[in-house]
Amino acid sequence: LARAQATDTSAVQKLEQNPLLEERFLSNSWCPFQIARLWGQYSASTTYYLSSLHRESTFGGVKHDHCDETRCMTTSIDPSTYKPRHAQSCPYQPGECHMSGVNSSTVADIIRRGCIPLIKFQDCVNGTLQPTLVESRSGLRYVALSHVWSGGLGNVNANSMFSCQLRQLRRLLQSIRENADDDLDRDRGSKKGAGMKRDLRAVFRLKPLPQQPVLLWIDTLCVPVGSENEQVRQMAIAQMAQIYVEAQCVLVVDPELQRMECKNLPDEELFASLLCSAWNSRSWTFQEACMARVFYVQFSDGYSVVDEKWHSFRNQLDKVTTSDATTSQAGAAVINMRQKLMSEVSQWFDTMPVMTKIRSHDTRTLMTNSEDWQNFVRVWNGLRTRSTTKSDDLYGIIAIMVDLTAYEILKLDPRERMKAILRSQSTLPLSFLYQDCARVHDADGRLTWAPSQIAGEPLDMNSGYMSLSGEGLSIEVHEQDATRYSWPQAYRFSSQQPLQASWSLHLAAEARRLSARLCLRSGDNVRSVTDSWLVLVNETMSNGQTTQQVRGALLSLIEADGSTSITTYICPLEITIEAPTDSGKEGEKFDGNDFSDHYLKAQSISLKRHVVKIET
Numbered sequence: 001l002a003r004a005q006a007t008d009t010s011a012v013q014k015l016e017q018n019p020l021l022e023e024r025f026l027s028n029s030w031c032p033f034q035i036a037r038l039w040g041q042y043s044a045s046t047t048y049y050l051s052s053l054h055r056e057s058t059f060g061g062v063k064h065d066h067c068d069e070t071r072c073m074t075t076s077i078d079p080s081t082y083k084p085r086h087a088q089s090c091p092y093q094p095g096e097c098h099m100s101g102v103n104s105s106t107v108a109d110i111i112r113r114g115c116i117p118l119i120k121f122q123d124c125v126n127g128t129l130q131p132t133l134v135e136s137r138s139g140l141r142y143v144a145l146s147h148v149w150s151g152g153l154g155n156v157n158a159n160s161m162f163s164c165q166l167r168q169l170r171r172l173l174q175s176i177r178e179n180a181d182d183d184l185d186r187d188r189g190s191k192k193g194a195g196m197k198r199d200l201r202a203v204f205r206l207k208p209l210p211q212q213p214v215l216l217w218i219d220t221l222c223v224p225v226g227s228e229n230e231q232v233r234q235m236a237i238a239q240m241a242q243i244y245v246e247a248q249c250v251l252v253v254d255p256e257l258q259r260m261e262c263k264n265l266p267d268e269e270l271f272a273s274l275l276c277s278a279w280n281s282r283s284w285t286f287q288e289a290c291m292a293r294v295f296y297v298q299f300s301d302g303y304s305v306v307d308e309k310w311h312s313f314r315n316q317l318d319k320v321t322t323s324d325a326t327t328s329q330a331g332a333a334v335i336n337m338r339q340k341l342m343s344e345v346s347q348w349f350d351t352m353p354v355m356t357k358i359r360s361h362d363t364r365t366l367m368t369n370s371e372d373w374q375n376f377v378r379v380w381n382g383l384r385t386r387s388t389t390k391s392d393d394l395y396g397i398i399a400i401m402v403d404l405t406a407y408e409i410l411k412l413d414p415r416e417r418m419k420a421i422l423r424s425q426s427t428l429p430l431s432f433l434y435q436d437c438a439r440v441h442d443a444d445g446r447l448t449w450a451p452s453q454i455a456g457e458p459l460d461m462n463s464g465y466m467s468l469s470g471e472g473l474s475i476e477v478h479e480q481d482a483t484r485y486s487w488p489q490a491y492r493f494s495s496q497q498p499l500q501a502s503w504s505l506h507l508a509a510e511a512r513r514l515s516a517r518l519c520l521r522s523g524d525n526v527r528s529v530t531d532s533w534l535v536l537v538n539e540t541m542s543n544g545q546t547t548q549q550v551r552g553a554l555l556s557l558i559e560a561d562g563s564t565s566i567t568t569y570i571c572p573l574e575i576t577i578e579a580p581t582d583s584g585k586e587g588e589k590f591d592g593n594d595f596s597d598h599y600l601k602a603q604s605i606s607l608k609r610h611v612v613k614i615e616t
Contacts, residue, residue, distance in 0.1 A: 015044040024051040031055075031064040033072040034276055037385055045337055046344040050272055056256045075150045075278045077389050085152030088258065090164035101160020101221060102133050108224040108232040110135050116243055118142050119216040121170045129166050131221055136246075142215035143173055144247035146288040146295065148278050149389070151255045159221050172251060172298055173214040217243055237396040238407035241291060245355070250292035251303070254279040262299035267313040268338065270304065272345040280348065283388040287397050290355045290382075310349060313342055353378040355401065373427040373465045376402055380429075381458045394454060395421065422450050427467055430475065430488065431460040434538055434551035434572050436519040445525045449473065449553075449569040449614060462486050463538055466614075473614040475536075477607050488536040490612060492557065492565075493602035499528045499570070505554075507535065509602035512577055516552065519572040526570050532557035534567055534612065535602070537575055548577045555614065564611045 015021075017039045025035045028051065038047060066073045090097055102119070110117040116136035124130050134140070147153050153165060223236045244250060254277050262270060274297065279285050289295055296303040343350075353375050379401045388394055395417040396406035404424055409417050419440055422428065433449055437456035440448050464485035467474045477487050491509050501524070505516040514537065520526065534555040539548070552575045555567035 014040045014042060015047045016040050018047075021047060021051050028053065029055040029064070030276075031067045031072045031074065032069050033067050034281070036069040037281075042344050043340060046341050049268075049341055050276065050345075053269070053272060053276070055276070056259060071387075072278075072281070075148060075281060076387070077149050077154070079156045079389070082149070082154065082156050084155045084162060084165075086162050087164040087168045088255070090162070091167075092164060097162050097164050098128070099158070099160040100128065100130055100163055100166060101155075101158055102131055104159050104224040104226055104229060106133055107159055107222060108229050111224070111232050111236050111239070116217065116239060116246075117222045119218065119221050121166065121214070121216075129163055129170065131161075131166060134215060140215060141248045142217055143176065144244050144250050144288070144292075145169070145216065145218040145253060146250050146279065146285050146292075147218075147253045148282050148285065150278060151253065153218070153220055153253070155220050156225060159223075159225055161220055169216060169218070170214065172253070172303075173216060176249070176251070176296060176303065177214055217247065234396070234407055234410045237393070237410065238400070238405060240287065240396075240406070241355070241400050244288050244291035245293070248293065250288055250295040252279055252285075252289075252295055252297040254297075258298055258300055260299050261301045262297075262304045263301050265299075267309055268342045268345055270309060271342070271349065274306070275345050275348055281386055283383055283386040283394055283397050286352075286382050286386055287401055290353050290379075290401065306349065310346060313346075348382075351378055352382065353401070372403075372425065373429055374461055376425060377429050377459045377461045380454060383454050384456065384458065398454065418452055419450060423468065425468055427465045428473075429459045429461065429463065430466050431463045431538070431551075433466075433536060433553040433569070434463070435459070436551075436572050436574070438521060439524075441525070447520075447524050447526055447569070447571055448616065450616075460538075463488070471613070472616040475607060475612040475614075482608055486538070487607050488552070489539045490565075490605040490607055490610065491535045491537065491602040492532070492560070492605055493535070493600050494532050495600055496531045499526060499556075501526065504598075505535075505573070506599045507602040508599040510604045511579060512604075513599060514575055514577055514602075516554070516573040516575045518554065518570075519574055524571070528556035528568070528570065530556055530558060532560075534565055534605075535573065535575075536612070537577070539577060546579050550575050550577060555612070558615070563609070564613065565605075566613050566615065568615050 022035060026032075030051075038050060042050070064072070064074055084099070086097060102117075107117050110133065113135075118134040118136055118140065119131045120134045122130045122132050136142075145153075153161065155161060224232055257273060257277055257279070260273060265273075274280055294305060294307055296305055379398060383394070383398060388397070392410065392414065395414075396410050399406040399409040399421055402421065402425065404421065409420060412420055432451065435451060435456050438452045440450040440452045442448050462485055464475075464477070464481070464487045467476065475488075491507055491514065493507055493509075497503070501518060501520045503518050505514075505518070507514040507516070514535070516535065518526075534557045535552055536555065537552040538550050552573040554570040554573050555565075556570055557565055557567050559566040
């Protein structure tokens, strides 16, 4: 840790790919896909710490031998070959553990009536355990399960599971119930301050109710299978918000975590294990965690309440006094390192949007305590590195999480779904314009500003926002937001050179010179009918800094007056900004003689006094 910290000179400096650490990760049985997700995300010391964690060499009985940087084969399933698995400690003799389930048609009928199917466990006279269906109604308490199908709890052919798995699930529910005694009326939607941090709150427990059976919702039994039920399946997806918000708790079951003991596990290791778990790599489980009033994580020696652990550690760090921290330089360094480590490995939980309120008239979520576009950023960034077996599901997931009806989105043509989701928002992050990602094309085949999928670089919440209406996008800096965000600088220039993908753009404007590369992909069609251009630059150059690598966007300028520019979107840019170091007195501007002929003169425009509109 000390060696890693020595190279970690900044709290925001992230460690890119390192061959020595990569070898260390692999020696501890990490999946290549999981390793690839970590590069550039964490500091050197935190990355070094993560590389020391030993992982299970197999997940669900499958090794990582065939995984690569683009995909984990152990957590991805092939529906045509997928088979349910027995519990890790199946008590039955080989051949004696049978499948038990519910009728798919009955499940579908419950969903068609707008209700939620729940599972009640019933002991049969022959000693078997039979799941039976219960239709949800007001006052019924249940636990919703959050799991990954690669763990063996799924079934693509029937709404059934092995008896050993059913018995294990009932034991887990009974354990939660027996150890619970507090009220369930609160939720995690109340927070202090503008951030997404959770308030210290009572941990939810399931109050013992002797006359009430333990009820469960699990997709394997409660979402009907079969091609004839595809439409009902989409209706079930639209219910997900209601299902997880109304559950008394969400229970996380992950095979690797179930092999770990949590009682004496340091808080930072617990959060690091959750961060790197298969459960935390999937899109559906991200949504389920966001909507949980509270979620329990099952380990081999019991369960852990994540919210409680998070608050416990935060309170522990808050109590460290200045005198305690400065008894020695080494002591202070250890404390600072642990603070940074905990902050980074728990960031996935700290920044998770909390969605625990639903509207009474439908099954949509209501995001709490933040501007809509900021929640949109959190949802987008949370989903961009996660995966799902059925790609279409992702549109339903994000639709639910940004306050839309998933069923309506999923009915659209797949090519129209992302556009519909984006157009439904009144404000969007400005960093959408800068992303180097695959984008939607218009009817004429031209590139547009809208990304076609959730992937690529994370959206930047500090770069401001843009308004979206039927007329297009509008970038306008309001007085109250002028100092809150890093609004871009705009540069206007003219060039009669035909627009082409190989453009090498060089601009000179007021103590700045910019060299830009167009970020285009194979098949991208870009063209403009004007010879006037606008470059937006996400510039954050500080005093004394002479060179900076930033993102930007190229716009075609259609019309301009003193306060407004009407444009169309061309593509994102990779920009190198250079400031003068020897051009005379401080603040002196460049003139045309300071650059070679290939630099074009550009006019700097302050967006704090100018509105840029982008037609869509």
